[in-house]
Amino acid sequence: MDDIWEVYAVKYGDHLSRTRRENFIFADDHDGPNPMDYFVWVLKNGTQTIIVDTGFDEAEAKRRNRPIARDPALAIASTGANAETIEHVIVTHLHFDHAGGLDRYPNAKFHLQAAEMAYATGPCMCHDTLRQVFTVDHVCEMVKKVYSGRIQFYDGDGQVANGVTVHAVGGHSRGLQAVRVKTAAGWMCLASDASHYYENFIKKNPFPIVVDLEQLLDGFDLIQRLASTRDLVIPGHDPLVTQHFPLLENSGGFTWRLDKGPIKPFDW
Numbered sequence: 001m002d003d004i005w006e007v008y009a010v011k012y013g014d015h016l017s018r019t020r021r022e023n024f025i026f027a028d029d030h031d032g033p034n035p036m037d038y039f040v041w042v043l044k045n046g047t048q049t050i051i052v053d054t055g056f057d058e059a060e061a062k063r064r065n066r067p068i069a070r071d072p073a074l075a076i077a078s079t080g081a082n083a084e085t086i087e088h089v090i091v092t093h094l095h096f097d098h099a100g101g102l103d104r105y106p107n108a109k110f111h112l113q114a115a116e117m118a119y120a121t122g123p124c125m126c127h128d129t130l131r132q133v134f135t136v137d138h139v140c141e142m143v144k145k146v147y148s149g150r151i152q153f154y155d156g157d158g159q160v161a162n163g164v165t166v167h168a169v170g171g172h173s174r175g176l177q178a179v180r181v182k183t184a185a186g187w188m189c190l191a192s193d194a195s196h197y198y199e200n201f202i203k204k205n206p207f208p209i210v211v212d213l214e215q216l217l218d219g220f221d222l223i224q225r226l227a228s229t230r231d232l233v234i235p236g237h238d239p240l241v242t243q244h245f246p247l248l249e250n251s252g253g254f255t256w257r258l259d260k261g262p263i264k265p266f267d268w
Contacts, residue, residue, distance in 0.1 A: 003163030005181050006044045007188055007259040008079045009241055012055050013038040013068030023197060024205045036237045038097055040072045041190055042079045043164060043181055049081050050164060051089045052179050052190055056100030073104035078251040090160060092192035093173040094120045096135040103141055110145050111160050113168055114153040116175025133209060167226060169194040171216025172209060178223050183259035186228030194219045197238040231262050
């Protein structure tokens with residue numbers, strides 16, 4: 001069936017020195033360790049492959065002093081995907097760690113919320129605090145995609161393919177969108193940064209980088225409604241994903257298969 005998708009999380013880096021104060025507004029143990037993983041996601045249905053987010057490359061890693069283990073545009077080959085031939089890329093938002101390497105997908109149409117483009121190119125970017133998580137070259141690359149007719153904009157909910165829809169969430173960034181995917185295990189929600197960690201949405205403890213706190217809190221409920229079960233909500237950066245879902249065989253040890261559900265139960 002062309003509306004049932006395989007879903008893979010491809011890890012391209014991590015940030016092991018992060019502490020809880022960096023990841024939660026209400027941090028009990030402020031200096032306690034709380035590592036962050038960096039992922040891109042690959043959706044496959046046998047005839048089509050869709051990429052969700054493009055990560056960031058070595059140049060960006062050096063600029064921000066955040067080393068990465070592998071180039072995400074090459075790492076997706078672990079799932080059989082080839083950046084050169086991908087026809088659709090969903091960009092959840094334009095922060096540096098989700099929208100670098102857009103030029104690595106020369107034949108793709110990009111799927112983005114109109115509110116995110118307006119935000120990333122509008123007066124809000126006059127504030128250092130708001131623009132520090134964007135990289136101007138990434139945003140300019142997306143503007144080039146607009147002028148070449150290679151962006152599908154959405155104003156809220158939209159369908160990318162049978163069994164794949166996008167849903168405006170906002171909160172963390174003005175035009176953040178989550179991705180809903182129909183899988184063999186049920187409806188899965190790739191939350192991206194609507195919830196960086198499971199703890200963000202389960203305990204309603206927001207990530208500190210936020211443009212609209214009310215939207216962010218409402219988004220915690222939305223991402224759970226989009227999924228058939230809480231186990232099928234996939235946060236954007238949580239290392240627990242790699243502990244609860246099966247590692248893809250012969251993938252080099254950095255790709256996990258999500259669509260069959262977790263193999264280790266969550267202790268909610």
